[in-house]
Amino acid sequence: MSETSAFDVIVLGAGAAGMMCAATAGARGLRVLLIDHAPEPGRKILISGGGRCNFTNLHTGPDRYLSANPHFAKSALGRYTPEDFLALVGQHGIAWHEKTLGQLFCDGSARQIVAMLVAECDAARVKMLLGHPVAEVDHADGAFRVKVDGRDWSAPSLVLATGGPSIPKLGATGFAYDVARRFGLSIVQPRPALVPLTLGGEDALFQSLSGVSAQVEVSCKKTQFREAALFTHRGLSGPAMLQISSYWQHRDPLSVNFLPEIEPEWLLRQKQAQPRTTARRSLAAALPARLAEVLSERLSLEGDLGNIPDKALRAAQARLTAWIFTPNGTEGFAKAEVTAGGIATKDLSSRTMMASRVPGLHAIGEAVDVTGWLGGYNFQWAWASGWAAGQALTAA
Template identity: 55%
Template sequence: MRGEHFDAAIVGAGAAGMFCAIEAGKRGRRVLVIDHAKAPGEKIRISGGGRCNFTNIHAGPANFLSRNPKFAVSALRRYRPADFIAWVERHGVAWHEKTLGQLFCDGSAKEIIQGLLDDMAAAGVTLRLGQTVERIEKTGEGFRLLIGGRPIDCQSMVIATGGKSIPKMGATGFGYDVARQFGLAVTETRPALVPLTFDVSLLERLKPLAGVAVDVRVSCGKARFEEAMLFTHRGISGPAILQISSYWREGQEIEIDMAPGVDVFDELRRARTTHGKQAVATVLGRFVPQRLAQLLAGDVPGNVADASDKVLRRVADAVNRWRVKPVGSEGYRTAEVTLGGVDTDGLDSRTMAAKAVPGLYFIGEVVDVTGWLGGYNFQWAWASGWCAGQAC
């Protein structure tokens, strides 16, 4: 059966796929974007609490995890945060910096999606939603995709289907299957930027803290982040924990300082002299939320004046050096991204093309490049999509 023909077919109407389509369409390429979802850019829509943390002004190779950390250098240097900020401003989207270089829309994330749709339309891109790719074959001229029983032929094919995170939004391992079909390796994948969970006994002890937030410094190995942490009914979450989750592995401890910059032992000893009649929990309440202070000092009877150095050291270490071993994470259900993916050894870092399969490209989250929390993964989507859009 003779099928429709396009110069480039892009599978995935997320941030990377749509941005790639725009760039390829601007080059005069006849481009088709296909997605099984009913609406484009769903991860864009829900990101940043509906305001889309669309980039980070500090985004650079150091903010990304990959088996080959140098792979992302070329794309991130060729398409920078300033370039996407200019795009945002051209589309009249008002924005602000929140913290740590994180940029958000003043209004709705839907403004970013509409800007992408407008640019695709202007570039002559064809968008088809609610359609599933049933089969892909290599042909002499490129590729043949079977969609709804009908063939579509293309010279170039771009896989922009993301990872496994948030399956309720339709996330699957489709992109990894395509990579393997064409002989590309896929590194181990796992949930990243995800809350961590505790065992039942620890959860029972920490039950009174559910909903308590505290600024912390958390470390695992050489990785360290200083942001907020939230106690939950399952364990711990919040920006600091989501960040460290990308570095943590089962069986490892993490260390949490719940009063960064404060030597709690020194403060407790000082209070023993100056405010000896106060309870230990009262003193701790100066540095951590009261519910947390009460839990940590719950088994210390009497006033701070009555507590020995050994007791105060134990309490202080529970604040400044809490070592805890999570039993797992909440998994792909709540993970913001997928760690790992298509092995970068098989890709060209300038174009995102598969080295051994002419015309095949992988961009965005499906690739083994994972950013920190805070707009970094969107910047990778724009940058990798832009690079592939110059070549596909």
């Protein structure tokens, strides 16, 4: 048997999902070829979590994911959980810690997670072909053929794990969508997610606050998050804004509560207790000084609280708890942590990740229309979907 026909499965993409799938399938005795155009595996893993890789979240559940089919992720997430991945991390002696909101990080470096996945692939006898872009993919006579550097590799199963176009400087492209379309699969329009929002018009005045961060509650339609927001020279970022960006559509207004921990009519009570203090000083007790200054100016709260009518203070607090921003866009795929949209779940089995109309073709990870919240959820989807496909693949 020639090397060209010696594989049961070809996995395209040596990222989180691709390596997980390859290692899982290989451990079951399948002959696996893992191909990536990048010279090293897991490039996106390496930059995640500030270099420490927020590799999962203890609060993982289907409600933390966006998809045209909100039920699609249930099967894979239910069968491969954060505890399962933690067990793997423990087997490799990787120390970790929990930050806020169930987010788990390596104590050391994200390189430990990449090394773990590479070690799992090595143990499963996965052949890696790195630094070689795929020139062509086709299917005939029950086998998928992948052309790399003028050479053909074939297998009865093909897994698309090349992610989406977010962070193109790492080599990210829409390659998975092109292959999916070639085989008749539908694509949900890809868009940047977990991405900073840009401001224009009157909102652009807030750009003077670049670098200022505050705990807020931000809402878009029926979705809200309470985390830190960061003003930038272009608009809004920080965890709260990255979270809401995945739900934001062009021209949607955002409502920001700058005082999520403050009781109603707080300014009136401040007036009664300290009538000679200024509104700016009162706000500075609850907010960063520069933000308090800009907000008090925009609200025209001048002079001592004792000289400001109660009606004006009530109106000011109402606006401070529902300040409307209308972003004019996002910073695009270049700054997006992930891609929303992708290969439509209606064309895939939620249990095996295989295309219903193309036997042997699977899609996993970010390439699929399943997008998690910020905080390790997208990695957990990569592990779970990769594991699900790896368990379902069969030998030739």
